[in-house]
Amino acid sequence: xxxxxxxxxxxxxxxxxxxxxxxxxxxxxxxxxxxxxxxxxxxxxxxxxxxxxxxxxxxxxxxxxxxxxxxxxxxxxxxxxxxxxxxxxxxxxxxxxxxxxxxxxxxxxxxxxxxxxxxxxxxxxxxxxxxxxxxxxxxxxxxxxxxxxxxxxxxxxxxxxxxxxxxxxxxxxxxxxxxxxxxxxxxxxxxxxxxxxxxxxxxxxxxxxxxxxxxxxxxxxxxxxxxxx
Numbered sequence: 001x002x003x004x005x006x007x008x009x010x011x012x013x014x015x016x017x018x019x020x021x022x023x024x025x026x027x028x029x030x031x032x033x034x035x036x037x038x039x040x041x042x043x044x045x046x047x048x049x050x051x052x053x054x055x056x057x058x059x060x061x062x063x064x065x066x067x068x069x070x071x072x073x074x075x076x077x078x079x080x081x082x083x084x085x086x087x088x089x090x091x092x093x094x095x096x097x098x099x100x101x102x103x104x105x106x107x108x109x110x111x112x113x114x115x116x117x118x119x120x121x122x123x124x125x126x127x128x129x130x131x132x133x134x135x136x137x138x139x140x141x142x143x144x145x146x147x148x149x150x151x152x153x154x155x156x157x158x159x160x161x162x163x164x165x166x167x168x169x170x171x172x173x174x175x176x177x178x179x180x181x182x183x184x185x186x187x188x189x190x191x192x193x194x195x196x197x198x199x200x201x202x203x204x205x206x207x208x209x210x211x212x213x214x215x216x217x218x219x220x221x222x223x224x225x226x227x228x229x
Contacts (some may be wrong), residue, residue, distance in 0.1 A: 031179040043219040048175070049154055049164035051214050056081075056090040057099060059115075060130040067135050072199060075098060076130065076150075079207035089214050094122045115155050125158040130210070131174060135202065137189075144186045149178040152210060156211045164213075173212065179205040 012169035060077045067073060084090050099122045103113050119127045133149040151174030154164035165175045181201055189195050 013086050031117045044216050045214050045219050051084075051089050051128075051154065052126055052156065053091055054126050055092050055094065055124050056084065057094040057124045057127045058084070058096050058130065059099065059103075059117060059118055059127055060096070060132065062132045064132075066132045066196075068199070069137075072135070072203065073132075075200070076203050076206060079203050080128065080210050082209045083211045084214070087211060087215055089211065090126075092221045094124060116157055116161075119155065119157055125156060126208075127155045127157075129155055133176070137186075137198075138175075144189065145180055145183045147178065147180040147200055149176060149205055150206060150210070151176055152213065159181070177206065177209050177213075179209055181205070 008128040016211045055154050058077045058080045062070075074097045077100070080098060085093060094216065095218055099118065104119055107113060112122075113130055115127065129152070131151040131153075133151055135148045137144040137146045152164075153162055153174050155161060156163045162173065165173070167173075179202065181198065184198070188199060
């Protein structure tokens with residue numbers, strides 16, 4: 001009885017697959033691509049670096065004042081910190097706002113702080129250092145494509161300093177991350193609320209892509225595999 005019920009449940013799926021095979025054979029269409037993707041998946045990319053399970057500081061540096069608003073430094077650091085903990089990549093993070101305020105106050109009175117001194121102030125041995133490289137909209141004819149890029153280093157001062165990316169000859173010392181949003185009409189970004197919405201979208205995407213470095217993830221998203229994105 002149970003086997004008959006199972007066959008009844010599977011029969012519609014088998015008919016769909018058979019129809020796809022027939023259609024593909026006669027028309028040469030790509031109707032099997034979604035089915036193949038759903039069954040096989042796109043494969044997994046390993047983490048580029050595994051973070052130690054210790055309290056961690058995410059520190060964002062904007063040396064060249066690239067960000068349109070200072071608060072975005074904190075927003076980016078907070079977004080990455082929250083994503084790291086949501087994914088259980090680290091057990092806890094330090095409030096980046098407090099550390100950045102302390103460093104900013106100290107640098108007004110003296111020279112620039114070193115990474116090791118920042119980590120010491122935060123009471124951590126592991127720090128994810130983010131340098132903002134770009135954050136803007138690129139005009140293409142009548143369209144605007146918001147883009148952003150950062151450089152990432154993982155510092156572990158119980159292990160001698162930088163642990164990711166590995167030190168190599170002619171290396172810049174940072175792992176670059178670049179993101180972009182879909183093109184938008186510049187006329188839709190005239191209000192400050194619209195611009196801030198786009199800024200937050202870039203921040204969220206940077207945080208997501210940063211955390212992908214530290215976890216196993218799908219090689220390609222479904223939309224990318226099917227040519228949707």
